[in-house]
Amino acid sequence: MSIIQELSNRDRVFEFLTPVASPVDVRHGPILYLEDVNVSFDGFRAINNLNLTIDDGELRCIIGPNGAGKTTMMDIITGKTAPDTGSVWFGSRHNLLTMNEPEIASLGIGRKFQKPTVFEALTVFENLELAMATDKRVIPTLRAVMKAEYRDRIDEVLETIGLENLRDQLAGILSHGQKQWLEIGMLLMQKPRLLLVDEPVAGMTEQEMERTAELLTSLAGKQSVVVVEHDMGFVRSIARKVTVLHQGSVLAEGSMDQVSNDPEVIKVYLGEEA
């Protein structure tokens, strides 16, 4: 007992390290703002003078051929990769480049990975429980008690993602598509202001895709959503505004029709399909 208390005290010593949960300031413009971002790995320019602006409540699709820098861009936004130069702002108050991943997550940026990543040794319910927007510091987590309102919230999301029957199953036994859904569900539990969704429909059936599209569009408005996707059909079904990335910078931006008629875009990307 004394061990724990002692430790909990020590934990407080590092107060300055705990995430700051202040509201995002979007009164003066976009929710996400990337300017002149550059990253290179071993001389390879993964991101090249990238400029990108996402408005509050917007649903934005980002497409681009392999190696265009889509995932790297997400890494930069979520704090996994530090850019060589440039600035990244969340709202007008938060400079994301000064924060680490948990801090950024606590600010309200949720991210779904390309490869579905859920906690396979935990149940579906527990996965969602961990994602829930609560105090995520160590000692509060240790003392956390499951309250009825939390349970309701989880059940609500379970219903949204259609996994209510698998509530107490280990996430490891879910199918690929179900894992994708679970991961999206975890994002929902986080109540993020901005969702970054990397290839949400990979490995999904046609029906699952439809439901995903439905879900993502329903989210937009309340939250900002950035979707990176390869599947053109899916993009077309949800997209309002599309950004095409090529060789680490924005090649074109506009509605799906606009970009798919852009000769440059056709040349580098859609050209392959046409």
Next chain:
Amino acid sequence: MTIRKHVKLGLSALALSVSLNAMAAEDPIKVGILHSLSGTMAISETVLKDTVEMLIEKQNAEGGVLGRQLEAVVVDPASNWPLFAEKARELLAQEKVDVIFGNWTSVSRKSVLPVVEELNGLLFYPVQYEGEESSENVFYTGAAPNQQAIPAVNYLMNNIGVERWVLAGTDYVYPRTTNKILETYLMDQGVAKEDIMINYTPFGHSDWQNIVSDIKRFGSAGKKTAVVSTINGDANVPFYRELGNQGISASDIPVVAFSVGEQELSGIDTGPLVGHLAAWNYFMSVDSDANYDFIDQWIEHTGNDEAVTNDPMEAHYIGFNMYIEAVKKAGTTDVDAVKDAIIGVTVPNLTGGYAAMMPNHHITKPVLIGEIQDNGQFSVVWETPSTVAGDAWSDYLPGSRDMVADWRKPLFCGTFNTKTGSCGASAGQMAAAAE
């Protein structure tokens, strides 16, 4: 319960205890062997286990002692110091052995010591050690510093004319203490502080380049230089190799070692080492019939024509025979009786003389200086004119100068302070035991 029944029960109990006693007389005398058979110390200790087994076999062939056979109880403390204590407890408390032969390293002895004292056992410790200890229950058949280190230094000083000294050792208590003693002794003899270089290395040290080069440099200051080595076991091979390769020969800078014996040399190509020295109380090459018989017996026991003998083996030989003599003298294996009886017991050693158990539980030994030969043996170049009695407390350490050990009554004390006239620590100990 009626009175008749009571009597009957008493009688049968009596009968039982009588028959138990009768059985006990025929029970073998249990000899515990506490040497590591695995782990890092197995290298040195397995032969000691074999030695004791051989001695037991021989004694049994001669009819045992007091009409009883001897039986070896072997355990493996696996070079693990806490395990030594545990196994000692097992031997004494579970197996109820009458005597233990065992231990090599100082730390294993220190670990076992409280157990042996608590359970009132007998331990024969066969290895040269740092001194500064005398326990009621332990018999030190290896050399104390005054039986090895100081005579060796005297030899170098007087016969070789050494004026500059390198004291190199492995960093543990035996080299530390020995070097402390030697440092004081050398300074008493008028050696200047800058003519003494002390160096410690970790166990199993294998990269000696820098140190040997330092020694070489230290040795080129004009005065005759010698290395007094308390380097432990494994580290010696690379040390001597480096000496040889850096061209330091015995005639330039002789090395006198206290921990290198025939067993250690059997792992080295001794060619480059010819002429380096070791100080022991026994060498396999000693020219005596007792020794030749012992070697023959050993070769027969091991079935290996190349098997070598060494100083700790001789120590066990002496210790074992002393124990047998003491049991004969006491007429029993009772620990206290044997402890009383063994003081003053004298048995032949392997170098053609006699070893006597002193009241401080150390024995008398001759000190021999040998030069390494190319066949892995030592040739004796010098020996003390008579045997030297082991000193439990060194005269060259400030804390122990005034201490003596004497386990005869009435003194019966391991740490008797001649200045204060009181028995140091064991006063409290005895009071506690009396409670």
Next chain:
Amino acid sequence: MWLTRPFQERSTQLFLGILSIAMIVVVVLHLATPEGSALHVSSYTVTLLGKYLCYALLAVAVDLVWGYLGILSLGHGAFFALGGYAMGMYLMRQIGDRGTYGDPILPDFMVFLNWQELPWYWLGFDMAWFAFIMVLLAPGLLALVFGFLAFRSRVTGVYLSIITQALTFALMLAFFRNEMGFGGNNGLTDFRDLLGFNLRTDATRLGLFIATGVALAIGYVICRAIVASKLGRVSIACRDAEARARFLGYRVDRVQLFVFVVSAMLAGVAGALYVPQVGIINPSEFSPLFSIEIVVWVALGGRATLYGAVIGAILVNYAKTVFTGVMPDAWLFALGGLFVLVTVFLPKGIAGLLASRRKGKDDDSGTDDPDTATTREATA
């Protein structure tokens, strides 16, 4: 209350039940049966069992970080030994002027190495409360500093294992140095009494045995409480998908640090209880070999089960006791063979065997399968 949660779990109730029954049986047999009787448990056996229990506590500590956090610590022996040294220093100071040289302050080894005064870090160890705090604080602080650095810079998997090994190896070399003032190779020994009880009496030994059993029970409950809390689930999340946990807003490094420090402290307590029972503490407890051996106890018992760690530690050490007595030469063959067989054929250990037999009958949340974690380590 999070600490009381484990008492509602069946597995914990079972564990505590078996442990206390076993302890009571031992105590009763030791006290009530005459020496020489077939049922008698000698004080030798009691001490031996006490040692096993210390190892069991140590194994539980290792299982907490390995099983639930995925940190394979090859340096837990260091925390164990530090706890042991803290206790050893207290016991040394308790000897007082009963040492060989009768110095009221300096331990014997300092006297004959000509130390003039007690080094500063020995101050305070004459007071039991201070020493007992240090038993927790010394390993805790080391774990805190080491863990803070390592987890912050996201040293993971094999790299972490190797540097924990480097840590304990460096400490071993350091403690071997006589200049350090911890008795060098000989370590600390010749203890007399603990809190006024003479260590060389059977009653004290029995007391230590009981204390160790209680410590094991408390340690087990603490670990279980952590594991059963949300933090426990976060730990598993960090173990299996560190990046995901981070993007959910968890400070993975802090979670790791917390659990690591708790584990180190438990190891320290185990060490502190071990020292008075075996009567010596020396740098060999820091040896990397010993730390690896602990991991094997856990692996044999079953990783990420806690009770498996207890079973593994007791079984291996019992086998060691038997083998080193009966056929010393075969001991290393047996131990080595055990390592190979368990990892190849019994990846979930004995607890896995038990669980698979029980499966269907009872769905206990006791096991949290770490297998998925290992596949991830492979790709890392």
Next chain:
Amino acid sequence: MSIIRSLTLLLIALVSVLSLPAAAQEDDPGRQLLIDLAEAPASNVEEAINAIVSSGDPRARGWLEAYGNNRLSRVKNTGQVVVVLNNRGRDWEIANPLTGENMGDMSRRELDRVAINNAIRGQLEGILAMLDLSATDPDVREASAQDMMGKVNASLVEPLEARLELEESARVRNRIEEALAIYRVGEGNLEGVDVLAGSLHPRARAALNDAVRGDDPALATKAQQALGTIEQKLKLNRAAETLYFGLSLGSVLVLAAIGLAITFGVMGVINMAHGELIMLGAYTTWGMQQLLPGQPGLALILSIPAGFLVAATAGIIIERSVIQFLKGRPLETLLATFGISLILQQLVRTVISPQNRTVVTPEWMSGSLVINDALSLTLNRLYVLAFALIVFAALMMIMRRTRLGLEVRAVTQNRNMARSMGIRATRVDIMTFALGSGVAGLAGVALSQLTNVGPNLGQNYIIDSFMVVVFGGVGNLWGTLIAGLSLGTINQLLEPWAGAVLAKIIVLVFIILFIQKRPRGLFPQKGRAAEG
């Protein structure tokens, strides 16, 4: 020691050439000379030796060598002096020193060694060196002149000076002059100091140091000046020496670690039995030397392929029996291979012996490569350094230039892809592990020349090896090379200042801190693949 052995051979040859008829033995003057030597009390030994030298007997040299090598004994009951040809075991092979006739074996109990000690041996060396000064080979002459340094006494001055007149080789002349100068400085001669002023030989320094402490102030000042110039030169040499020590230690680390860099770095197997594979290589060397008695050099060379094969075979067995079942579970390979390491150690203890085994250093690897009097590079370490570099280069070749290397790299990067391209991944695994293990065996062969060959050999290197690989960056052979050499150098640079133990601790702490800074080592694998 090879020299002694060759001298003994020479002696036998010499003696047998000079075989005299048995009848002549009785009044052979040599008989009495030897008995005098054997019976001389310590103070008169020198006289007895001089008597032998001045007798001009052609066999004298052989006798003195035998004496110096502890090979002269007396038969106890007859008092005859004999030469011991083989002094191992209980029965010794002896020969008649007068006739060279082999007298067969005799029990050790029957023989009484003619005592010799270091002091006498020193004098003998001087005398023998003097004899060698007239050898035809200038190298031998130089060596013996060098041996004379510090051993010149009054009786040798004259013959030496005479020799100096005759000597043609400048090198040898310099040596003789130095040897004489050392003696003269000792006698208070000022000119000797000039001769020694440029010498780096420790004996010259010793003589000058003596002079500085001496009673003659003029000599002392001059000697002090000479020492000053010598010290200047020494500094540079010392730096070079430390660098060599560092590289040498580094090469040992590289050798020990490079096999691990393959099994650990390329295959992801944490092979705790790596040290024991090294041990197997070392034992192979020992075994080879047992098979080829008397030819340690040849045995050592043959051990290189043999050690590789033995360790590689052991590696294949380990891979097939254990590791293949633990694919993708690196931390569990750690535990299983740790078990294997315990088994291998105990196996060696049980089957061979718990004792260390003697591995003989061949003649061409003993001694040092003399750069100058103050700087000499020990040959065994020089060979090991070269060997390490060769092994490294060969491995790089295999990984870069061969089909196997290509396949290994392919399998490491993407196992499934490689498979689908027709690479048999299982076979590649076996080959890789065998290669890594075989290299460990090579390390063992090399280490047998530096350290103990015993059951604990492997344990002493396993932790260091892991540190080197991790420090260098897993999966990068260059990293291992740089890491090994730099850790070795750092260690040796620290050692004189901090002591051996502290140096090692500092290096370990340095690695721990370094890993915090660069969690993937000096040369991490970069890009997406590494992120996993």
